[in-house]
Amino acid sequence: xxxxxxxxxxxxxxxxxxxxxxxxxxxxxxxxxxxxxxxxxxxxxxxxxxxxxxxxxxxxxxxxxxxxxxxxxxxxxxxxxxxxxxxxxxxxxxxxxxxxxxxxxxxxxxxxxxxxxxxxxxxxxxxxxxxx
Amino acid sequence: xxxxxxxxxxxxxxxxxxxxxxxxxxxxxxxxxxxxxxxxxxxxxxxxxxxxxxxxxxxxxxxxxxxxxxxxxxxxxxxxxxxxxxxxxxxxxxxxxxxxxxxxxxxxxxxxxxxxxxxxxxxxxxxxxxxx
DNA sequence: TTGCTCCTCACGTCACGTGAGGTGGC
DNA sequence: TTGCTCCTCACGTCACGTGAGGTGGC
Numbered sequence: 668x669x670x671x672x673x674x675x676x677x678x679x680x681x682x683x684x685x686x687x688x689x690x691x692x693x694x695x696x697x698x699x700x701x702x703x704x705x706x707x708x709x710x711x712x713x714x715x716x717x718x719x720x721x722x723x724x725x726x727x728x729x730x731x732x733x734x735x736x737x738x739x740x741x742x743x744x745x746x747x748x749x750x751x752x753x754x755x756x757x758x759x760x761x762x763x764x765x766x767x768x769x770x771x772x773x774x775x776x777x778x779x780x781x782x783x784x785x786x787x788x789x790x791x792x793x794x795x796x797x798x799x
Numbered sequence: 800x801x802x803x804x805x806x807x808x809x810x811x812x813x814x815x816x817x818x819x820x821x822x823x824x825x826x827x828x829x830x831x832x833x834x835x836x837x838x839x840x841x842x843x844x845x846x847x848x849x850x851x852x853x854x855x856x857x858x859x860x861x862x863x864x865x866x867x868x869x870x871x872x873x874x875x876x877x878x879x880x881x882x883x884x885x886x887x888x889x890x891x892x893x894x895x896x897x898x899x900x901x902x903x904x905x906x907x908x909x910x911x912x913x914x915x916x917x918x919x920x921x922x923x924x925x926x927x928x929x930x931x
Numbered sequence: 932t933t934g935c936t937c938c939t940c941a942c943g944t945c946a947c948g949t950g951a952g953g954t955g956g957c
Numbered sequence: 958t959t960g961c962t963c964c965t966c967a968c969g970t971c972a973c974g975t976g977a978g979g980t981g982g983c
Contacts, residue, residue: 682936690973692937697973711938711980732912732919736972753927760923763916770909770916777902777909780864784895784902787864791892795885814962822947824963829947843954843964868946 679715681706687720688727698726703740733770738762811847813838819852820859830858835872861894865902870894 681692698704699713703726706713715723722743729739742762745755813824830836831845835858838845847855854875861871874894877887 680936693975694973696938701972713937730972732916756923756926760920760927763920763923767913767916767920770913774906774909774913777906781899781902784864784899788892788895788899791888791895794888795892812962825949826947828964833946845963862946 675717677717678707679720681713681715684715684720684723688723690727695723698723698736701736701740703736703743732763733766734762807849809849810839811852813845813847816847816852816855820855822859827855830855830868833868833872835868835875864895865898866894 679687681695685692685695695704695713699706704715704719704722706715706719708714725743725746726736726739729742730736742755742759745758746752748754811819813827817824817827827836827845831838836847836851836854838847838851840846857875857878858868858871861874862868874887874891877890878884880886
């Protein structure tokens with residue numbers, strides 16, 4: 668990515684941002700529909716600012732760790748109201764901690780499932796060995 | 800559970816099976832809609848046989864390890880065509896192994912997400928400590 | 932005129948949850 | 958008559974994917 672691409676004040680098309688962040692333009696429209704993004708318009712066409720790009724970056728990062736769009740929206744809303752960032756930090760901290768607990772729980776479930784599947788595999792292998 | 804409940808030849812209502820296997824009657828109707836179950840009818844009312852109960856048991860076990868309903872249906876279909884169980888065993892083995900790979904991949908992703916979240920938590924805590 | 936990107940619906944996915952509205956037998 | 962269980966639609970959830978059908982500027 669060139670420095671040009673990150674210059675504040677410049678604008679982006681929907682496809683440019685989608686490619687840069689590895690998502691589809693449909694996803695960007697969807698985020699807008701859900702109130703996470705609100706780009707300017709040139710006629711019908713969406714025009715994304717440097718700030719929109721920053722918001723999208725946060726969205727993508729949060730999604731990567733599995734936060735739901737509704738949660739991400741809350742965090743973005745706090746940022747937009749500009750409480751000096753503190754309210755946003757508190758909310759983000761809550762969301763991160765809750766998500767960590769969920770993921771740790773999920774990991775336990777996955778380990779159990781893998782154990783159960785391995786037992787099943789052994790049983791099936793034995794059955795097939797006996798059948799042939 | 801009494802021996803009476805497991806006697807072959809007896810029948811079950813939708814609610815009885817749902818309670819026994821910890822799902823809802825809506826779920827049982829859904830499985831039927833998707834071709835995984837096909838209980839008899841007494842007028843409008845569904846009547847589940849001992850075999851239906853065995854099928855449901857397999858469905859619940861497969862679901863617990865995260866197999867999709869479509870995959871479970873394939874396995875059940877093989878069982879129903881009665882290839883002596885071998886075709887079903889082969890298909891089950893494939894499904895189990897594929898699922899194990901998926902889960903191991905998922906575990907890696909979860910570990911990465913947890914690591915990223917912990918870094919975020921530390922950063923946010925530092926930010927809040929500096930702000931107050 | 933052809934091609935490209937953009938746009939707006941709107942249905943499909945997955946596994947059900949959740950009413951709404953109605954029925955049969957104690 | 959009241960209560961209980963059963964039933965059939967059919968929309969809602971979540972994060973988009975995927976056409977369909979149309980537009981604007983090179």
